[in-house]
Amino acid sequence: MSESRGSAAMNALVWTGPSEAVVQQVPRPVPAADEVLIEVAYCGICGSELSGYLGHNALRKPPLVMGHEFSGEIVAVGPDVATGTPALAVGSRVTVDPMIYDGTCSQCRAGKQHLCLNRQLIGASRPGAFAQLVAAPAHMVFPLPSDMSLRIGALSEPTACAVRAVSLMGDVRGRDILIVGAGAIGLLTYQVLRHRGAAQVFIADTNPARLANVEALGALILNPREVDVVSHVLDATGGEGVAVSMDAVGKAVTRAQCVAATVRGGRVVLSGLHEESSIMPVADIIRKEQVIQAAFCYTPVNVRDAMDLLDRGVVSAGDWVIDAPLADGAMWFDRLVGDPGPVAKVLLVP
Ligand SMILES: [Zn+2]
Numbered sequence: 001m002s003e004s005r006g007s008a009a010m011n012a013l014v015w016t017g018p019s020e021a022v023v024q025q026v027p028r029p030v031p032a033a034d035e036v037l038i039e040v041a042y043c044g045i046c047g048s049e050l051s052g053y054l055g056h057n058a059l060r061k062p063p064l065v066m067g068h069e070f071s072g073e074i075v076a077v078g079p080d081v082a083t084g085t086p087a088l089a090v091g092s093r094v095t096v097d098p099m100i101y102d103g104t105c106s107q108c109r110a111g112k113q114h115l116c117l118n119r120q121l122i123g124a125s126r127p128g129a130f131a132q133l134v135a136a137p138a139h140m141v142f143p144l145p146s147d148m149s150l151r152i153g154a155l156s157e158p159t160a161c162a163v164r165a166v167s168l169m170g171d172v173r174g175r176d177i178l179i180v181g182a183g184a185i186g187l188l189t190y191q192v193l194r195h196r197g198a199a200q201v202f203i204a205d206t207n208p209a210r211l212a213n214v215e216a217l218g219a220l221i222l223n224p225r226e227v228d229v230v231s232h233v234l235d236a237t238g239g240e241g242v243a244v245s246m247d248a249v250g251k252a253v254t255r256a257q258c259v260a261a262t263v264r265g266g267r268v269v270l271s272g273l274h275e276e277s278s279i280m281p282v283a284d285i286i287r288k289e290q291v292i293q294a295a296f297c298y299t300p301v302n303v304r305d306a307m308d309l310l311d312r313g314v315v316s317a318g319d320w321v322i323d324a325p326l327a328d329g330a331m332w333f334d335r336l337v338g339d340p341g342p343v344a345k346v347l348l349v350p
Helices: 047-054 156-167 184-195 208-216 229-236 252-261 282-287 300-311 326-337
Strands: 009-017 020-027 035-044 069-077 093-096 133-137 141-143 177-180 201-204 220-222 242-247 262-270 291-294 321-325 345-349
Touching: 009 326, 020 326, 035 093, 047 326, 069 133, 069 156, 093 156, 141 300, 156 184, 156 300, 177 184, 177 229, 177 252, 184 201, 184 208, 184 300, 201 229, 208 220, 220 229, 229 252, 242 252, 252 262, 252 282, 321 326, 326 345
Parallel strands: 177 201, 177 242, 201 220, 242 262, 262 291, 321 345
Antiparallel strands: 009 020, 035 069, 035 133, 035 345, 069 093, 093 141
């Protein structure tokens, strides 16, 4: 083990219970033999962590250091991490696929590592990156391209979610698409869809400031407080509906909007996790013979594709991404839960 820093404690944002988080001194993580220790540069707050923060998520139990969308610099390397991998040396700038897989189960062997039977999420089942330091298995670590900033590198994980969602939409070239939800995943998915040649892309959200973000990128915005989203989409698509819709919110109303706004034989992609269960218009889905497609996280291939899109500037950060000190983490959790305004992604800086 090569160690480069001294003290045995570090600062971390510890979630201590529903709607409570405080910066505390906690023990430094000790990387296992096949892990690296990373000094965190940026760590984004994920929508799933907002429900975790409120105490609505069975996966997360306090006290917990959350945080899984991060970038940083390697400061120590375990003895079993393959030598001759200069990309995983002390000083390397990296991001991490936080959905740790074992690489041996039936799902992993089928290339669906995100469905690994033994998966463990950094920041949920083990300490995360809302901290000065985080440990991660070496096989989950991705070196950043030399010209990619650490700030952009921290967007790799949410961008990978968008890449996977689009990959599950089938052929999108020349097709009309509806995205419900203009949070980070909706914004990133829009950018991927535009690159893949989608025709009209509508985005619905009740937050006008978030809609302005995506309108600036060229999307067709719909505020359900001002227009009937479904009838607007039907009117704009010759009465038939979009080929594909994606619910990036996860409420009964938004899931139903997607079904109603999608063409017969079309596809509804579900990625938002706001409600654990919802009433769905199943008879309509059957009569329209729609495909209901869930999209969850990403595979390592999706992470690489996402990093490539970010590196080439096909997907970019706008004013909707802001940086904030880790000490302001609890305040930002509260704001994101309440009224986030135009902010869709907060990158905490330890
Ligand atoms: Zn597995």
